[in-house]
Amino acid sequence: MKAFDPQRLKALIRDIRDYPVKGVIFRDLTPIFRDPVVFKEVIDELYLRTRDKRIDAVASIEARGFIVGAPLAIKLNAGFVPLRKKGKLPWKKREITYQLEYGLETIEVHEDAVTNGTRVLIVDDLLATGGTASSAAKLLESMGAEIVGFAFIVELAYLRGREKLKGYDVISLVVYE
Amino acid sequence: MKAFDPQRLKALIRDIRDYPVKGVIFRDLTPIFRDPVVFKEVIDELYLRTRDKRIDAVASIEARGFIVGAPLAIKLNAGFVPLRKKGKLPWKKREITYQLEYGLETIEVHEDAVTNGTRVLIVDDLLATGGTASSAAKLLESMGAEIVGFAFIVELAYLRGREKLKGYDVISLVVYE
Numbered sequence: 001m002k003a004f005d006p007q008r009l010k011a012l013i014r015d016i017r018d019y020p021v022k023g024v025i026f027r028d029l030t031p032i033f034r035d036p037v038v039f040k041e042v043i044d045e046l047y048l049r050t051r052d053k054r055i056d057a058v059a060s061i062e063a064r065g066f067i068v069g070a071p072l073a074i075k076l077n078a079g080f081v082p083l084r085k086k087g088k089l090p091w092k093k094r095e096i097t098y099q100l101e102y103g104l105e106t107i108e109v110h111e112d113a114v115t116n117g118t119r120v121l122i123v124d125d126l127l128a129t130g131g132t133a134s135s136a137a138k139l140l141e142s143m144g145a146e147i148v149g150f151a152f153i154v155e156l157a158y159l160r161g162r163e164k165l166k167g168y169d170v171i172s173l174v175v176y177e
Numbered sequence: 178m179k180a181f182d183p184q185r186l187k188a189l190i191r192d193i194r195d196y197p198v199k200g201v202i203f204r205d206l207t208p209i210f211r212d213p214v215v216f217k218e219v220i221d222e223l224y225l226r227t228r229d230k231r232i233d234a235v236a237s238i239e240a241r242g243f244i245v246g247a248p249l250a251i252k253l254n255a256g257f258v259p260l261r262k263k264g265k266l267p268w269k270k271r272e273i274t275y276q277l278e279y280g281l282e283t284i285e286v287h288e289d290a291v292t293n294g295t296r297v298l299i300v301d302d303l304l305a306t307g308g309t310a311s312s313a314a315k316l317l318e319s320m321g322a323e324i325v326g327f328a329f330i331v332e333l334a335y336l337r338g339r340e341k342l343k344g345y346d347v348i349s350l351v352v353y354e
Contacts, residue, residue, distance in 0.1 A: 016267045026267045030287055033257040034234065036250070043251055057211065063240035063265070067257060071248040073213070074220055080210040080244060088240070090193045090203045110207055 004045045006174045012038060013154065013174070021102075027154055027176070029125055033067055042173065043068070046123075046151050047075045049171050053148045056119045057081050059140060061107065061132055062088065068153060069123035081113040081120070083136050096139040100131050107132070109139060116144035127152040127172060130161030137168070181222045183351045189215060190331065190351070198279075204331055204353070206302055210244055219350065220245070223300075223328050224252045226348050230325045233296045234258050236317060238284065238309055239265065245330060246300035258290040258297070260313050273316040277308050284309065286316060293321035304329040304349060307338030314345070 012035065014028035033039050046068070059081040060069025066082065073080040086095065086106040095108040114120060122136050127150070137147045150165055155172035162170055189212065191205035210216050223245070236258040237246025243259065250257040263272065263283040272285040291297060299313050304327070314324045327342055332349035339347055 014268060019267045028267050030259065030266070030268070030290070033247075033250075033259065034290060036233075036254050036256045039257055040251055040254065056213075063243060063261070064259075066240060066243035067247045067259065070210075070244045071251040073210075074217055074248040074251070077213050077217065079213045080216055082207065082210065082241075082244065084240070089207070090196045090205050091191060091207070113207070113211060 004041065004173070009038065009042070009153070009174045027126060027156070029064070029153060032153070042153055043071045043075060045173060046072050046153075046171070050121055050149065050151055051076060053121065053169075054119055055121045055148060057114060057145075058121050058123050059083055059109070059113070059136060060123045061136060064126075065124040068125050068151075072121075072123055072151070076121075078121070081109065081140075083107045083109050083139070094139060094143060096135045096142075098131055098135040101129065105132070105135075107136060107139065109143075111143075114140055114143050114145040118145045119148050120145045121148055122150045124150075124152055126154040126156065127159075127161040127165075127170070128156050129159045130164030133161065134164045137165075181218065181350070186215065186219070186330070186351045204303060204333070206241070206330060209330070219330055220248045220252060222350055223249050223330075223348070227298055227326070227328055228253060230298065230346075231296055232298045232325060234291060234322075235298050235300050236260055236286070236290070236313060237300045238313060241303075242301040245302050245328075249298075249300055249328070253298075255298070258286065258317075260284045260286050260316070271316060271320060273312045273319075275308055275312040278306065282309070282312075284313060284316065286320075288320075291317055291320050291322040295322045296325050297322045298325055299327045301327075301329055303331040303333065304336075304338040304342075304347070305333050306336045307341030310338065311341045314342075 058073035149169035235250035326346035
């Protein structure tokens with residue numbers, strides 16, 4: 001098997017200037033998902049880097065996180081736990097509210113999504129400031145889960161999200177310095 | 178390999194009465210996703226029923242559709258195309274607006290998501306009235322794609338969504354009459 005090549009991923013990622021607001025470069029990963037070979041390579045690589053963690057469940061954040069987390073869960077023989085924006089889950093829930101750049105955000109999870117000692121990998125497409133990821137960890141830990149790490153396709157290192165996830169194992173396939 | 182058992186799926190699905198509005202029973206599939214064995218069985222079964230269709234891309238509807246469509250795309254060696262609610266995709270888009278029970282809804286897709294002759298399977302977690310699914314097909318067909326069928330975990334047959342998808346191959350694993 002040939003080594004994984006982050007440059008090949010970077011070549012596919014579409015930089016969109018001034019989206020969603022002026023001064024921000026949005027990294028659009030849809031060209032990766034659309035490419036059957038590269039999409040599979042991404043999931044395979046995340047699998048190789050996480051398979052030794054004895055993961056019970058992959059938890060992902062709505063909505064792009066589901067595109068990465070659900071296939072990885074299948075590959076790891078793990079369950080899949082959706083973390084959703086407020087008001088989207090139909091049953092008994094726990095929630096956490098946190099500060100994002102543009103205001104407050106709330107994410108929710110079903111009360112039976114994890115139990116005491118469930119080993120959870122948190123997966124999203126992209127690590128930016130780390131606010132959502134660290135809040136997801138706090139929420140699941142408050143329910144008894146053990147967070148075994150975080151996995152992302154892209155990491156925007158200049159936003160220092162990794163500092164918010166200090167003490168956890170953080171995997172990313174492509175880093176923008 | 179043992180035969181797929183829809184009853185086992187049904188036993189896991191959580192019926193939530195009067196959600197999102199009075200008189201509606203919401204079928205909550207999160208207990209299926211949370212169960213590593215059953216989640217994998219679901220994806221494997223959808224794969225078995227679709228693998229002969231020469232599928233280039235799986236297109237899924239935000240957000241729960243991603244949980245089913247992305248793993249199925251990986252398994253089929255197909256690309257994955259997200260169809261999103263208005264304002265969520267960052268690049269050049271096509272859109273379609275359609276009538277739902279409670280008002281108008283718009284879904285969007287990136288302009289380069291499919292091309293002439295791309296063979297697309299449309300995947301969602303649940304077939305209800307079929308309004309979203311048939312609009313997704315219209316949108317992708319207007320861009321040159323060929324819709325090779327639809328795949329769902331659950332079909333609410335009493336809402337007659339299948340009639341809206343007449344002429345297409347429609348697969349569902351669990352049917353509520």
